Amino acid sequence: MQTYLSVQTADFDIASEIDSLKSRGAGALVSFVGTVRDSSDDASLIALWLEHYPDMTEQEIGRIIKAAQARWPLTAVRVIHRIGRLSPTDNIVFVGVASAHRDSAFEASRYIMDYLKSAAPFWKAEETARGKCWVDAKEQDLEAMARWEA
Amino acid sequence: MKLVYFAWVRDHTGCAEEEMSLPKGITTVEALAMHLASRSDAYHKAFHNVNAVRAAVNKEFATGDTIVSNTDEVAFFPPVTGG
Numbered sequence: 001m002q003t004y005l006s007v008q009t010a011d012f013d014i015a016s017e018i019d020s021l022k023s024r025g026a027g028a029l030v031s032f033v034g035t036v037r038d039s040s041d042d043a044s045l046i047a048l049w050l051e052h053y054p055d056m057t058e059q060e061i062g063r064i065i066k067a068a069q070a071r072w073p074l075t076a077v078r079v080i081h082r083i084g085r086l087s088p089t090d091n092i093v094f095v096g097v098a099s100a101h102r103d104s105a106f107e108a109s110r111y112i113m114d115y116l117k118s119a120a121p122f123w124k125a126e127e128t129a130r131g132k133c134w135v136d137a138k139e140q141d142l143e144a145m146a147r148w149e150a
Numbered sequence: 151m152k153l154v155y156f157a158w159v160r161d162h163t164g165c166a167e168e169e170m171s172l173p174k175g176i177t178t179v180e181a182l183a184m185h186l187a188s189r190s191d192a193y194h195k196a197f198h199n200v201n202a203v204r205a206a207v208n209k210e211f212a213t214g215d216t217i218v219s220n221t222d223e224v225a226f227f228p229p230v231t232g233g
Binding site for chain 1: 154156157158161206209210225227228229230231232233
């Protein structure tokens, strides 16, 4: 299986990331792109700040990819997660999965995203006119991850 | 040992990392967090609510009863919010 993972400040090109998932054995490519919304709960968002724990992040994402690979017959996985200061509409995260057939690709992409939300050491802060505020973890994200372990 | 802080835990401690000698008698993550909470008002804010803080020992997620030693890197941070 072809895997690629990167934690980076730089943007990524969605089309070329999807293209690089292709192979002769892959009949299904599924991609998810997370982007910065222009509003937080109650205020207009100026920027989203993302920080992470270097090395541990890559290690945990690597484990998530391996677990997905053990669960579904995948031909390629690409995960790119940005860090630093991002503006509304900026790309945050790319998850791309390729498989022979669509069911595995759909499910594995969802699985990887659900774990990225709650099992990789990233932290988000929202910058609004009132200042910078750390984002609380959401119960629904933990539940989304727990569903895969049921 | 090396202590590393992220997100609002770091906002309270005022530093991203620091070196410290593990005090005698402290052997677990939870005991270490309680010790740190007693250091100052700012550290108290970071560590008084053990349910709000998560930890990693040598870059592996840990729990309150995970054993710590003087050669470890221990990180404290809020629940993660990736994706």
